[in-house]
Amino acid sequence: MKILKATPEHLKELVPLFDGYRVFYKQPSNPEAAHDFLNERLLKQDSVIFMALDKKGKGFGFTQLYPSFSSVSLQGTYILNDLFVALEARGKGVGAALMNHAKKFAIAESSKGLTLETAVDNPAQNLYERLGWVKDTNVFHYTWEVQTQ
Template sequence: MSVQVRQATVHDLDTLVPLFDGYRQFYGQPSDPHGIRAFLGARFAHHQSVILLALDGQGAGLGFTQLYPLFSSVRMVRTYLLNDLFVAPHARRRGVAAALLREAAAHARALGAASLSLSTALDNAPAQALYESLGWQRDRQFCEYGLAL
């Protein structure tokens, strides 16, 4: 399968919305194309994230990843949170996720970032195996916490 990965723009919303909807439904959320279009449109309008889009040879959407810029105060460097990664069911196990992860790393490097980070479910062994095969390392020094507001 031929896979092209490029940075998405607001003009890609028609391709991104169904992919993002599939991503949210994978995590048990209801379908909400209108809300997704507004959410992604705001990210583009305010330059709050970078979305990388994977396309097949005919330009159909295969998957995406979304990066949010962060900064490490201690290290005084830019980092990125790889917050979302999704591949359409018909395109899985064809190298799309690996292509998105490689492009995310290249994009962050090109912008001078010191690192990328992500979180995944403890029982998501396939994703963990993919990450580790591409050089990602599990954090063994810090525990991650959250506070619902």
């Protein structure tokens, strides 16, 4: 397995993974919109995407990090917003490899660390805790969303 930082040249392999990720979260499949969204992120460099590739160069997982800041600690930090492993590659260490790669990246960037949010029923929580991530029980997260009519 090879993990690399995605560029617009990797969209052919990345788009099906990203579309699969969105479908997993009960969104309609839309490869064209996925392509446009990812292309914009990569061109504007407002996220960092790491891809896991097999020996033949086929993508079978990705993680997307968004930069943020901690005013209290006066440091940059990253939000690990997306993590997805293709069905045929699950249980083979791809998710762990991507998360560990993200950790190394955060260290290299002198970041405070990484934060992620997940559904309460997401079985990947076992992976997160096995890799040393700690569930935050000291704060609540609130969300406000624009209501569309």
